[in-house]
Amino acid sequence: MRQIMLEEIERDPVFDVVVIGGGITGAGIFRRSALLGFRTLLVEQKDFAWGTSSRSGKLVHGGLRYIKQGQLNITYHSVREREKLLKIYPLLVKSLRFTIPVRKNKLANKVLYKIGLTVYDLFAFKRTYSFQKEPCSPLIRNDVEGCYTFQDAITDDARLTLHVIKEGIFHGGIAVNYTEAMFLDRSSSPKTLILKERTKGKELEVKTRAIIIASGAWSDYWDPTLPLRKLRGSHLVISSQKLPLETAVALIHPEDRRPLYAMPWMGHTLVGTTDLDHLESLKREPKITEEEVNYLLDAIKFWFPEVKLTKEDIISTFSGIRAVMYTGKKDPSKETRDYIIKRLDEGIILVTGGKLTTFDYIARKILKELKPLLTSPQEKKIVAIDFNPPETDSIENILYSTKEEMCVHLEDVMIRRTRLGLIRKDRGLPLLEECKPKLKKIMNWSESEWQQEMRNYVKTLQNYSLPQ
Structure with a gap:
């Protein structure tokens, strides 16, 4: 193709x-x-x-925290677009139940959450939030007296x-x-x-x-005159056996009060995100730092103390760079x-x-x-089209993506098309060896080209792993 x-x-x-x-x-x-x-x-x-x-937080959301920052216009348009995407792409954009744990003796937080969620639902033209007096997870810390629940959405970006x-x-x-x-x-x-x-x-x-x-x-x-501020957001993919969640959980970091989340994603638990100035060259692929790993783990340990999460429970990591306009704010999260x-x-x-x-x-x-410059010949009707790979086993997905989805390198297949490089502890390397004869034929690779692709893929995986 x-x-x-x-x-x-x-x-x-x-x-x-x-x-x-x-x-x-x-x-x-x-x-x-x-x-x-x-x-x-x-x-x-x-x-x-x-x-x-491919490195976002996977959320299709209105941005509840933007309400607190007074960015109501962004939240409104985001919520309206979320509702459209849920209808246009039902197989790709799926409804996600979020919970916000409320700790005892935190009445001010409870009031703020209620106000924010009321506005959030008004923008969606429907009521989704409620308060329940049970903890959002049996693993949550024992001073949580209940939680707010509301509706957002998730995707594979x-x-x-x-x-x-x-x-x-x-x-x-x-x-x-x-x-x-x-x-x-x-x-x-x-x-x-x-x-x-x-x-x-x-x-x-x-x-x-x-x-x-x-x-x-x-x-x-x-x-070059653009006042761009480049911010790094890093995430952890954690074994769901260690941290099983039925809903997404919105968390507040105990140190700096930044909003974070943990949520079910592709059979595992995704934890994110950091928000730091990225000062390194974009010629190098971004990757998580030791400080970011500890920062995210500290939040999980605070809210889920019984889980006793360690770095050994981390399957993979990923970091993406957000481009925002620099306005002089000290806190990157407020841009x-x-x-x-x-x-x-x-x-x-x-x-x-x-x-x-x-x-x-x-x-x-x-x-x-661009309308003054271009005259549209004839606008076409939007039709729903299913381009998703067949729901078969991992090997069939690898072969389908390689053949049908314009892959050039193994990392395209394993990290962005199938995500096997992020969700398997073995990073899909045994699967690649099993697929090797068919992949070489599809891509017209010689043995030396195959070996080079494998070396490149293994090297790329370092950017999706814990710091060495």
């Missing part, structure tokens, strides 16, 4: 819209543009969802991103991963963009009327999570910030911004 896309670019390199960036924001814009009938191309320099869109891209392809768009936008001639009309396909090093020249840059934390490459749209030139728009939940809202805004 990927080769067909590249050949189509060479056959007809003229587009209405080119989207740079294959995360959820770029995917959403690509899908919307294709639905409007524009000939649309999406390019991603690494794999689809390689960046933040990488799978959702890929699905949205597939929808754009279904409606006539072209999308290629491992293809970098190298040079942009802003003076030409239409705009000229030089692309480089990274597996073979071949350069492609395309023409387009409009370019939308949705490269997230890498946005300042295109506009706005709103998006910014900036016109760099006639027909060139950059978008950054925003949330996973609001990807389609942002896409609609972007396409509206």
Whole structure:
């Protein structure tokens, strides 16, 4: 499929819209543009969802904490979009019951939770919250007298991103991963963009009327004047045998009072998230630090003291980089999570910030911004399409993803398509050996190429593991 896309670019390199960036924001814009009938191309320099869109907290949520910060506009639009996504993608975006434990003699907290949840439900146009006098988990600390419960949603962010891209392809768009936008001639009309396909090093020249840059934390490459603040959010994947949860649990860290959560995810328990300035180069893949591991474990130990969690119970970790606008706030968590749209030139728009939940809202805004420049030939009807892999065993999923989902490397299959590299203690290495003959045939790899792919995958896993 990927080769067909590249050949189509060479056959007809003229587009209405080119989207740079294959995360959820770029995917959403690509899908919307294709639905409007524009000939649309999406390019991603690494794999689809390689960046933040495979390393988010997996929540499709309104952002309850933003109410406390006065960011009501973000919460309102996020809640409304959450409700839409639950209807559009019922197999990918699923309702998630959240609980907030309330400790004895914490009346002020109880009142604040009630006010916040009332506003949250008003935005959703439905009542979901309630208070129950039983602890939210038998493992919770014994001074918890009850809990609030409310409704949010959960997704597999990488799978959702890929699905949205597939929808754009279904409606006539072209999308290629491992293809970098190298040079942009802003003076030409239409705009000229030089692309480089990274597996073979071949350069492609395309023409387009409009370019939308949705490269997230890498946005300042295109506009160095952007006041971007890059924040790292790290997570732990913990054995559900050690910390079994029936609902997601919203927690407050005992040290700095930051909101955290623990929730069921893919048969395990996901704990997140930190919120720290990421000062390292984005040329290196982000990974969790020892301090972050201890920070998250301390929260779990405080709220679930009987669990006696240790580092040996951690199956994997992952860290993503959020791009937010720097406003001078000392606390990273208080920076706005709103998006910014900036016109760099006639027909060139950059978008950054925003949330996973609001990807389609942002896409609609972007396409509206381009309306004076582009005349849509014929808007297409949105239809529900099932692009999900068959619900079979792990080996069948590996083979399906490798063959059908534009994978270039083993890490694409194991970390973003199937998640086996995150949810198995053995990281799926025995499965790969079992699949080896078929995978080599599908990818047309020699034995030496296979060995190199395995070495690269094992090396990549270090970024999804505890610090050495």
